Amino acid sequence: MTTPPLAPPDDDWRECPHCGLFSRLPHIQPGMVAECPRCDQTLWRMRRATLNFPLACSLAAGLFYLFALIAPMLEVDAYGRFSLARIETGPLRLVEAGWGLVGALVFAVTLVLPGLKLAITLTTLLGLKFHLPKRWLRGIFRYYAPITPWAMIDVYLLGFLVAYTRLAGMFSVRLDTALYALIGLMLAMAAADAGLDQEIVWRALDQPDKTAPSAQAGGLISCDACGQVSNGETGDLCRRCDAPLFTRKPASISRAWAYTIAAACLYIPANLYPFMDLTSLAHTQSYTIMGGIVELADVGLWPLAALVLFASIAIPLLKLLGMGYMLLATQFCSGHMLQGRTKAYRIIDFIGRWSMIDVFMVSILIALVHFGQFANVRANVGAICFAAVVVLTMFAVNAFDPRLMWDNDQEPEA
Ligand SMILES: [Zn+2]
Ligand SMILES: [Zn+2]
Numbered sequence: 001m002t003t004p005p006l007a008p009p010d011d012d013w014r015e016c017p018h019c020g021l022f023s024r025l026p027h028i029q030p031g032m033v034a035e036c037p038r039c040d041q042t043l044w045r046m047r048r049a050t051l052n053f054p055l056a057c058s059l060a061a062g063l064f065y066l067f068a069l070i071a072p073m074l075e076v077d078a079y080g081r082f083s084l085a086r087i088e089t090g091p092l093r094l095v096e097a098g099w100g101l102v103g104a105l106v107f108a109v110t111l112v113l114p115g116l117k118l119a120i121t122l123t124t125l126l127g128l129k130f131h132l133p134k135r136w137l138r139g140i141f142r143y144y145a146p147i148t149p150w151a152m153i154d155v156y157l158l159g160f161l162v163a164y165t166r167l168a169g170m171f172s173v174r175l176d177t178a179l180y181a182l183i184g185l186m187l188a189m190a191a192a193d194a195g196l197d198q199e200i201v202w203r204a205l206d207q208p209d210k211t212a213p214s215a216q217a218g219g220l221i222s223c224d225a226c227g228q229v230s231n232g233e234t235g236d237l238c239r240r241c242d243a244p245l246f247t248r249k250p251a252s253i254s255r256a257w258a259y260t261i262a263a264a265c266l267y268i269p270a271n272l273y274p275f276m277d278l279t280s281l282a283h284t285q286s287y288t289i290m291g292g293i294v295e296l297a298d299v300g301l302w303p304l305a306a307l308v309l310f311a312s313i314a315i316p317l318l319k320l321l322g323m324g325y326m327l328l329a330t331q332f333c334s335g336h337m338l339q340g341r342t343k344a345y346r347i348i349d350f351i352g353r354w355s356m357i358d359v360f361m362v363s364i365l366i367a368l369v370h371f372g373q374f375a376n377v378r379a380n381v382g383a384i385c386f387a388a389v390v391v392l393t394m395f396a397v398n399a400f401d402p403r404l405m406w407d408n409d410q411e412p413e414a
Helices: 052-070 088-095 102-130 134-141 144-150 153-168 176-197 198-205 252-272 289-298 302-331 336-367 381-399 403-407
Strands: 012-014 023-025 031-035 042-045 074-078 079-085 173-175 220-222 229-231 276-280 284-288 375-379
Touching: 012 220, 012 252, 023 134, 052 102, 052 176, 074 336, 079 336, 079 381, 088 102, 088 302, 088 336, 102 134, 102 176, 102 336, 102 381, 134 198, 134 276, 144 284, 153 173, 153 289, 153 302, 229 276, 229 289, 252 289, 252 381, 276 336, 284 289, 289 302, 302 336, 302 381, 302 403, 336 375, 336 381, 336 403
Parallel strands: none
Antiparallel strands: 012 023, 031 042, 074 079, 074 173, 220 229, 276 284, 276 375
């Protein structure tokens, strides 16, 4: 275990979210990175830009978002028939066809959550500029980090690329305004993310009159939402942002197991059952995930086939095996390869969302290809199982607390 500070923790104390080591942030300059001394996790990357840069990027992203909402995205011309899709057409068709959960999921991660993330960023940054009550802003900005992985415009655009390549082989396809707006939105949001220094925002939102750090009984505890370290115990409220405090994520192991096992069970039907049915000139063919990949490779689209193979087969499998291994090793109190396991956790956490490519592809094909007996695409049971696998594995990674791996480590601190 780590040595607690002698004095009550001041605002520079941080707990590493991945190994649980308490350390003092070093004095760093803009452009520099403070890393955890034990597991190398980035604790603070101090940005060079002021908060005006992410604010400008977010305002631009807001404009792109509006265009993406109101303009058409794609047009398809097939056998003299015409079809037009907006960004919400795919989810709506999924709901109409009885796949309401997948439709709701696609709608949430492509429209609702990116919009919410933008609204949080804009409200916080504009609120700081115009001196809105910081208590409100803290309550809002708390949700910025948890929402971020679920705003999937970037993944959606890759799914679009796969769908477009398939469509362009069959029909004449025309890209429309909303698609360019989505690309602009993705770039503007990425720039805003890269320029937004959450530590600086939290320091700007800090209340000068907050409860002073005390030397009371109770160990050190850090806030998952804002990083503030205090003396206290599970169940107390953060003295900066009022979020409830936990020494470790509650019921981490059992929740992570439940999600992992559920996802592993669904991974089998997700691969065995057809993902989508494609009717072309009164002839219907069903595709499994693997069948779709083989077809992409058959027509010579090797890079896309490799991309889908990686995103749809390899990533979910890696996540399931990785989570199983980490959970077992943690439960059996293994202090083996802690550095490696922490790195593996980071990778699994980072790549998980990219598995949604195939789900987005189906939602785009469904939106456009509905020409009755001439050409029609329908989702099938494999798609709903697969979407569930992606979401459940993301929940599993989120529920798992990597600090538990290090808690088992009995070796004295180096
Ligand atoms: Zn660490
Ligand atoms: Zn907090």
